[in-house]
Amino acid sequence: MADAKPDTGKSIEPRFGAGHESEGKPAALIAWGLYILSLPSANLLVIVGLIVAYAGRGGATGLARAHIDAQIGLFWSVFWWTILLWVGIAICGVSFFAAPATGIVLAPLGLILGLGLFFLTVWFTIKSIIGLINLLGDKAP
Secondary structure (H helix, E strand, O other), rough: OOOOOOOOOOOOOOOOOOOOOOOHHHHHHHHHHHOOOOOOOOOOHHHHHHHHHHHHHHHHHHHHHHHHHHHHHHHHOOOOHHHHHHHHHHHHHHHHHHHHHHHHHHHHHHHHHHHHHHHHHHHHHHHHHHHHHHHOOOOOO
């Protein structure tokens, strides 16, 4: 009985705690998926994806953390560009009715801004698909 070691209460099982490579990867996968599905959901799921990204950010490490940071940065850059484009479209629309002489000149600009909004949406979706592919391939965002 001299060989018996006292039980210290510690488990010998491997731990997947902070610092493990896959920590935060499910949150990053879910957020990319929700970003991609934001187009058919009228951009409602992108808000859910942002919440998932912020919630998973604290426990994420390594590659997953880089993807989550990229998701959050992508959201905010697209958000502010969308606001800017909608303000420009609104100015063009209001000027068309308030001052028809300048409104006629600004109407093509409003159409160009609307086209920019469309391309921004397409770019966001493509960037999200590429981000998901990179995460599945264990590559940086």
